[in-house]
Amino acid sequence: MAKNTRTQPWNTTDIPDQTGRTAVVTGANSGLGLATATALAAAGAHVVLAVRDTERGEAAAATVNGSVEVRRLDLADLASVREFADAWHGDLDLLINNAGIMNVPEGRTKDGFETQFGTNHLGHFALTNLLLPHITDRVVTLTSLAHKSPGSPRIRFDNLDLTGEYSPIPAYSQSKLANLLFTLELQRRLTEAGSPVRALAAHPGWAATNLQGHDTSPLRRALMRLGNRLIAQDSRAGALPTLYAAVQDLPGASLVGPGGMFETRGAPTLVGRSPAAADPATARRLWTASEELTGVTFPESTAAVQS
Template sequence: MSGNTGRVTTPFGATSTAEEVVAGVDLAGRRAIVTGASSGIGVETARALAGAGAEVTLAVRDTAAGERVAAEIGGKTDVRALDLGDLASVRAFTAGWQGPLHILVNNAGVMATPERRTPQGREWQFAVNHLGHFALTTGLHQALAAAGGARVVALSSIAHLRGGLDLDDLDFRTRPYDAELAYAQSKTATVLFAVEADRRWSADGITVNAAHPGAILTNLTRHMAPGALDDAVNSGRYTFKTPAQGAATAALVATWPGLDGIGGRYFEDCNEAVPARPDFFGGVAAQALDPQTAARLWTVSERLTAE
């Protein structure tokens, strides 16, 4: 965990927007990539970064949708094809990147999908949410190091509190497939990735943090079980955000000057999260920040993405 050891707090909160947290930040001359920037909070994250002067690449599966978003956002934006479920696509993307990269926002994701596997046999949510972004980020390591002070944001979720990581059965081969548990596992993995990537790369001037955007009604929720979304809305536990509010935490972690050199942490509502506890809806699970598990996951991820 790089930087000071105290919990990071900021002037922003749950209702802050991405535009508000980047106000006054000058990103002229900086280059950024936002994955999944053709819809939802990815659009608003890209919009905020471009509005602050960054050159923003929208890394998306649907390039036609990406082009529409780029035209709407304006600024210095471009669109490149990226399918995180296809490691060949990820490798093509990283091979095609030239020059330094100052900001990488690993925003794209899938949630609670029906059971599905990649051609390599990997469980789909773990493959897209974690392994694809792992291959992308490690493939861009030299570009991030060349930037001097680069930041990586790994999008996680409060769902990580539902379950940890089963390193012996990441692909649900020996246990029944559970869509929500698989999602929770994939989002635990994104936090653990931030912990280990920051440990490995902080000496290169790269800081890596995880961010929970909050509950936002976007395309991500389309695979939730019937009634589950209504239950979430009616439970009173979730305060649903607009996409602009949902993008705020990632935008803050990517740009806020007060986070220079601080990494390996998990943020929600624009502040570093408190430890999870039974009487509080939120926070970060200790298992998601465990350095030993993070190191083991990194080793496994290297092997799985090399296959």
């Protein structure tokens, strides 16, 4: 038997040939999304940059070598999500739910949901289910270490919008916990339907992107800038867990993150999640609530989710 002589950690050069495959990456005009799109296009995939600001998206696409296009998608507006999905024709090999906002001031999406929960979770929930009849391989949804931050994040079913008790950090943590519970229940439903499509999640550790720049606290923004210089990975390294989840042969519902220094940085590997993020009963309850809020449901027919 040949020995495994590999000494270098997994990186973008290990991505298999993606020629003939199509990927959608949400929030791909900067940061992790752009790094993900760039790597997939370099490997031969046709990549759709799904972005709210198409002018910025076109500028980002101009920096990518390979086959790319830009389409408008505003995850904070369910009408925009439906418009994007309705315009899709043909197979979609890979959906990467990358877009997100973090620690922003209290606000509401166009449909009246708390902004972080509405954008990070409900927008991607609706998008995934609407595109699912076209998806042939997998869905990768980005979460965060914040899903298990101090204070035991949980889904506030009694007050999902945190009305009257909004705080940016707990709101962000709730949305990132929701991303993992969504992945867990999506995989259960896909398996039950006999679909070959897999649902996985990834977190980037601590990556230096512009995500932290919208924090409501000037002190936290300053601390994050310092951490970005001293601790964080750059966006290309931060995108590796997403790419690993997108192209490696992994079990459904897996979570990929950095393997070093408390999962803040390092080569991508399978990592654990909080007990709250692994609770199937909570995952089912969140799915039901998400269907009621968005009006979007899982395509029940097995044929509808198979290529």
